[in-house]
Amino acid sequence: MLAEDSVLLREGLIGLLSRCGNEVVSAVGDAQALVAAVEEHAPDIVVTDVRMPPGFQDEGLHAAVRLRAKRPTLPVLVLSQYVQRTYAAELLDSGDGSGVGYLLKDRVGQVEEFVEALHKVADGGTVVDPEVVRQLLRRRRDPLEQLTPREREVLALIAEGKSNGAIAKELVVSEAAIGKHIGNILTKLDLPPTDKTHRRVLAVLTYLRA
Amino acid sequence: MHMHSRNVWQAMSRPGFLLSAWPWRVTAYLLTGAVTGAAALVGIVTVAAVCGALAIVLVGLPLLIVVALSGIPVAGVERRRLRLIDRNPVSSRHQVPAAPGLWAWLNTRLREQATWRELGYALLFAGLLWPVDALAITVALLFPLSMVTTPLLMATVGDGREAKVLKQWTVTTWPTAFGVAVLGLLLMGLGAYVLGVTAGARSELARLLIASREGELGAKVVELARSRVRLVEAFEAERRRIERDLHDGAQQRLVALTMALGLARLDAPPGPLADQLTKAHEEAGKALAELRELIHGIHPKVLTDYGLQAAVADAADRCVVPVDVDFELPGRPPQAVESAAYFVVCEALTNVAKHSGADRAQVCGGHRDRRLFLEVRDDGCGGADASAGSGLTGLADRVSVLDGRLALTSPPGGPTLLRVEFPCELTKAADHSA
Numbered sequence: 042m043l044a045e046d047s048v049l050l051r052e053g054l055i056g057l058l059s060r061c062g063n064e065v066v067s068a069v070g071d072a073q074a075l076v077a078a079v080e081e082h083a084p085d086i087v088v089t090d091v092r093m094p095p096g097f098q099d100e101g102l103h104a105a106v107r108l109r110a111k112r113p114t115l116p117v118l119v120l121s122q123y124v125q126r127t128y129a130a131e132l133l134d135s136g137d138g139s140g141v142g143y144l145l146k147d148r149v150g151q152v153e154e155f156v157e158a159l160h161k162v163a164d165g166g167t168v169v170d171p172e173v174v175r176q177l178l179r180r181r182r183d184p185l186e187q188l189t190p191r192e193r194e195v196l197a198l199i200a201e202g203k204s205n206g207a208i209a210k211e212l213v214v215s216e217a218a219i220g221k222h223i224g225n226i227l228t229k230l231d232l233p234p235t236d237k238t239h240r241r242v243l244a245v246l247t248y249l250r251a
Numbered sequence: 252m253h254m255h256s257r258n259v260w261q262a263m264s265r266p267g268f269l270l271s272a273w274p275w276r277v278t279a280y281l282l283t284g285a286v287t288g289a290a291a292l293v294g295i296v297t298v299a300a301v302c303g304a305l306a307i308v309l310v311g312l313p314l315l316i317v318v319a320l321s322g323i324p325v326a327g328v329e330r331r332r333l334r335l336i337d338r339n340p341v342s343s344r345h346q347v348p349a350a351p352g353l354w355a356w357l358n359t360r361l362r363e364q365a366t367w368r369e370l371g372y373a374l375l376f377a378g379l380l381w382p383v384d385a386l387a388i389t390v391a392l393l394f395p396l397s398m399v400t401t402p403l404l405m406a407t408v409g410d411g412r413e414a415k416v417l418k419q420w421t422v423t424t425w426p427t428a429f430g431v432a433v434l435g436l437l438l439m440g441l442g443a444y445v446l447g448v449t450a451g452a453r454s455e456l457a458r459l460l461i462a463s464r465e466g467e468l469g470a471k472v473v474e475l476a477r478s479r480v481r482l483v484e485a486f487e488a489e490r491r492r493i494e495r496d497l498h499d500g501a502q503q504r505l506v507a508l509t510m511a512l513g514l515a516r517l518d519a520p521p522g523p524l525a526d527q528l529t530k531a532h533e534e535a536g537k538a539l540a541e542l543r544e545l546i547h548g549i550h551p552k553v554l555t556d557y558g559l560q561a562a563v564a565d566a567a568d569r570c571v572v573p574v575d576v577d578f579e580l581p582g583r584p585p586q587a588v589e590s591a592a593y594f595v596v597c598e599a600l601t602n603v604a605k606h607s608g609a610d611r612a613q614v615c616g617g618h619r620d621r622r623l624f625l626e627v628r629d630d631g632c633g634g635a636d637a638s639a640g641s642g643l644t645g646l647a648d649r650v651s652v653l654d655g656r657l658a659l660t661s662p663p664g665g666p667t668l669l670r671v672e673f674p675c676e677l678t679k680a681a682d683h684s685a
Contacts, residue, residue: 047503053510060514092552097495099556122502122543125553126568127561146502147539150509150532152517172540176568 042084043068044075044101045120046093054088054149061156072100079108079115086116086163090146091128102128109135116140118162120149121170129173138245142168142202161202167245168202187229195222200245258337259451263444273336274443277450278392280335281384284453287332288381291325295377320360322369325376326461333457336450339470344368344463365461372460380453387449391442398435402428480587483652487590494550502542509535551593559589563596563625567614570600572607572629577615582677584623591649592625595657595671598642599627607631607667624672633665643669 043058043065045051055065067078071094079087087108093101105117113136121128121143129143142162148170149155158168174197188196191212198208205223209216223241230244256262262273298321302314323345330341344365348355360366397417405414405428413423422428512532519525546552554562560580567574583589596614603612609631616625647657655673 047499047507049507050503050510053507057510057514092498097499122498122546123552124543124547125551125557125561125565127553127557127565145543146506147509147536147543149506150513150536150539152510152513155513 042066042075042079042082042087044070044072044078044087044089044093044104046070046090050090050146057149057152057155058088058159061152063156063159071095072104075101075104076108086118086159088118088120088159091119091121091123099128102132106131106135109141113137114140114165116142116162116165118142118144118159118168120144120146122146124170124172124176126173126176129169133167133169133245139167140165142166143170143173144168145170145172147172158202166202167200167241169200169245171197171201174200188226192222192226192229195219196226196244199223199241255338257339259447259454263447263451268447269440269443274446276335277443277446278388280332280450281388281446281453283332283335284384285381285388287325287328288376288384291373292377292381295321295373316357316361319370320366322366322371322373323360325373326369329372329376329457329461333454333462337454337458341458341462342469343461365463368460372457375460380456383449384453387446391445391449392439395435395438395442398438399432401431401435479652483649484587487587490550491555494546494552497542497546497549498552502539502546505535505539505542509539550590554589554593558583559592562589562593563614563616566593566597566600570612571604572600572609572612574600574603574612574614577613578617578625580618580623580677582618582679584618584673584675584677588623588653588655588673588675591646591653591655592623592671592673595643595646595650595669596625596627598646599669601642602635603627603629603631603667606635607633607665609665609667618677621674621676622672623675623677624670626668626670628666628668631665631667632663633661633667634663635659635661635667 043051043054045054045068048070051068051070055068058065066082066084069075069078075087075089075093087105089101089105091099091102093104102119102121105119108115109117117132117135117140119128119132119142122145124145132141132143135141140162142158144155144158148158161168194212195208198211203211205216205219209219212219226244256265256271256273259273259277262268262271265271268274295318299318302318305314326343330343333341344363346359346363346365348359394417401414401416401422402425405411405422405425408414413421414428415421416431422431509532512528512535516525516528516532519528551562551565553565558580560578563578564576567576584592600612600614603609607629609629612627612629614625614627616623618624643657643659650657650671650673653673653675655671658670659667661667
């Protein structure tokens with residue numbers, strides 16, 4: 042399920058997605074059509090642009106938030122041109138924050154990474170664009186102030202949707218060390234020890250809202 | 252009348268003059284002119300005579316002051332009458348006395364030129380101008396009017412046999428009587444213009460002698476201020492348009508290009524071609540990132556979509572110096588204010604990062620007493636100078652257009668504090684979750 046108002050990009054994305062073995066059940070050009078098409082097709086995942094007709098403001102994002110209010114488990118991947126965390130935070134606040142992704146449009150150029158992120162979101166994961174995360178890293182405010190630089194780094198990678206193994210590989214440390222870091226992060230952010238995946242998402246949310 | 256004429260000259264230059272209210276206004280102006288002029292003559296002569304008579308016993312000499320001041324009430328009435336045929340504001344040339352009380356008032360009035368000009372006007376009015384008004388009314392209005400009534404006279408006083416036109420010529424037949432009436436109507440039309448010209452000339456003279464030119468200047472200043480606001484708004488709209496065009500055009504194409512290059516890389520067999528593609532892909536990615544920053548600098552979309560609070564938080568995010576933000580708004584200020592405030596904060600944070608050497612900065616603000624205020628402070632070395640070619644000078648202009656104030660205090664050694672405030676009302680923020 043694809044919503045993008047630029048014909049050029051829409052066709053390009055359809056080509057890209059079909060090529061990587063995904064079926065685009067419907068491609069629409071504005072927010073109302075998106076809501077209607079989701080009703081009709083019940084897709085596995087929605088990929089939408091932020092800015093769409095009729096107002097060319099953030100209709101696409103709002104449509105996504107509304108869709109998730111109705112069906113909290115519907116995975117949504119939002120493509121955007123804006124690095125600002127406000128947009129990502131609004132999306133992550135919808136539902137419980139799992140099964141959502143916020144990526145800059147630049148990312149569709151990195152085909153493999155993009156498709157990987159798509160599948161992660163479809164499987165209920167949370168993905169935030171590294172660029173957005175990078176900007177957040179500059180902020181040093183409570184409650185993130187208590188985190189060590191290394192822990193912040195780990196949290197940033199969690200936000201990008203990476204698994205413990207992938208993080209360990211990226212930071213060139215053992216997976217056990219990463220587990221310890223994550224444990225510290227969760228304690229410092231005062232997140233109750235319930236369902237593990239869910240806590241990761243909550244950590245990311247804390248991160249974005251800070 | 253679709254458009255209001257500002258004064259009698261404008262009114263006469265338009266085709267609908269005769270059918271508009273203007274001939275009536277002009278007549279009223281000249282008629283009241285004749286009456287007040289005659290009254291002024293009687294008044295001035297009486298006062299002068301009384302004073303003259305008393306002068307013999309020396310008591311009258313101070314009373315001559317009253318004569319000297321007689322121009323003031325006359326001019327006051329005249330300025331009011333001017334409004335009949337001139338919508339442009341007319342204000343007096345008098346200054347406000349420095350202190351309360353009769354003595355201060357007398358002192359001011361007798362020293363200023365305006366009093367003597369008004370006396371001159373009053374004498375001219377009482378001696379010469381009101382007879383001119385009366386003459387114009389008689390010739391251009393009463394004569395034609397009496398011609399129009401000829402058939403009526405013939406039917407009543409003349410028993411259907413004869414009537415006198417303007418007490419001069421005798422008319423004996425009905426066709427001639429009606430002919431004279433039609434001629435009278437035509438002359439009335441012409442007369443309206445004659446009255447218009449007379450009244451116009453009279454008002455110009457009155458303006459010249461007893462009205463301050465400040466009224467015109469004031470009107471010009473108001474118009475200039477408005478056009479400045481319009482310019483700023485046009486400037487804003489233009490920025491938003493450029494942002495939109497870049498977003499919908501170049502940015503989308505670049506995304507499509509990186510996507511195409513990304514796909515091509517998947518297909519390319521390893522070798523020099525794949526390396527070239529990788530390079531091209533990276534360059535396109537960099538171009539896209541640069542373009543995104545450029546667009547954000549032109550007009551940040553987060554400001555339009557989420558308002559000042561989110562945009563300021565974002566600006567703080569981007570600053571290399573850690574910034575604490577304490578800023579909450581219950582609604583949205585007008586667009587122009589939002590944008591000016593945002594760019595002031597951005598510029599201030601840029602300066603903090605570039606020049607201050609500060610370790611921390613703080614942005615706080617809110618909306619209180621119908622004013623939006625924002626403060627940016629840092630713990631840096633101070634010594635910032637708003638006039639020394641920084642971007643703040645241009646921003647100060649933008650702020651002042653919106654009746655806002657920009658203040659910078661930056662003693663050497665710091666800290667630097669920049670405060671900007673705007674008078675504005677907040678509109679309720681659009682509910683984003685709806």
